Amino acid sequence: SSDLNRERDGYEINQDVLRLLVEMLCTVGDAGPKVVKQKEGDRNSGDRLLWQSQSRGFYKDDFEKLLLSATKEYYKSKVAGWMAAYSCPLFLQEIQRRLEDEESRLSRYLDSSSEKDLKAVVQFELILQTAKQLVEMSTGAHSMFLNKRYDELKLMYRIFRREPSMLPHIISVMEPY
Numbered sequence: 001s002s003d004l005n006r007e008r009d010g011y012e013i014n015q016d017v018l019r020l021l022v023e024m025l026c027t028v029g030d031a032g033p034k035v036v037k038q039k040e041g042d043r044n045s046g047d048r049l050l051w052q053s054q055s056r057g058f059y060k061d062d063f064e065k066l067l068l069s070a071t072k073e074y075y076k077s078k079v080a081g082w083m084a085a086y087s088c089p090l091f092l093q094e095i096q097r098r099l100e101d102e103e104s105r106l107s108r109y110l111d112s113s114s115e116k117d118l119k120a121v122v123q124f125e126l127i128l129q130t131a132k133q134l135v136e137m138s139t140g141a142h143s144m145f146l147n148k149r150y151d152e153l154k155l156m157y158r159i160f161r162r163e164p165s166m167l168p169h170i171i172s173v174m175e176p177y
Contacts, residue, residue, distance in 0.1 A: 002070075003018060004018075004067065004070065004071075004105070005070060005074050007105070008074060008098075008101065015108055015109050016109075018109045019108070019109035022059060022063070022109055022110060022111055025058045025059040025062065025063050026058075026059040026111055028058050059111055059113075060113070064111075064113075064114055064117070067110070067114065067118070068114075068117055068118065068121050071118065071121050071122060071125075072121050072124075072125060075098070075121075075122060075125035075126055076125055076129075078098075079125055079126065079129060079130055082094055083130070083133065087137070087139040088134050088137040088139040088140040088141075088143075088144075088152075088156075089139060089144075089149070089152045089155075091130070091134060091137075092134065092152065092155045092156055092159060093155070095126045095127065095130075095159055096155060096158075096159060098122070098126060099122065099123075099126065099159070099162070102118060102119070102122050106118065123162055123163055127159060127160065127162060127163045127166060128163055128165075128166065131160055131163070131166035131169050132166075132169055134156070135156075135169040135170060135173060140173075141153065141156065141169070141170050141173040141174070142173050144156070145173065145174065145177045153170075156170060157170060
């Protein structure tokens with residue numbers, strides 16, 4: 001998980017090694033893993049053999065638990081810093097970039113079985129914990145409506161739509177307009 005946090009901070013990491021490690025963790029501890037062939041991108045490069053796991057072996061119990069708790073702590077700490085340093089529009093751009101990063105990470109080397117729980121943890125820290133404060137910032141929704149900053153409002157709406165219970169924060173500010 002420290003490698004993941006390094007990548008989150010913009011450092012290069014060896015994604016191939018991580019993907020193989022994830023594959024191995026999924027297979028070890030699985031009662032009946034299967035080997036499947038997957039075509040490589042290039043027609044001439046032949047097939048790639050992959051382990052396919054049913055129960056996800058040690059990945060679920062060992063790796064994923066660590067992944068989720070490290071992710072929670074990482075974003076909790078980041079949000080505190082951003083809240084102190086960023087305007088609302090900058091904060092929203094950061095949230096959008098981080099959400100896209102996490103989705104990309106899932107497709108590049110994490111197991112797809114982590115998608116639901118990882119998104120829940122990330123969105124809890126980035127959206128549920130920040131929405132009310134973001135709307136109420138001096139550069140927040142009121143200022144955006146007042147100054148007709150519709151692109152910023154659209155971004156806020158797109159982000160909050162991932163957690164629909166946060167949309168009333170925008171709507172309450174919108175009513176006078």
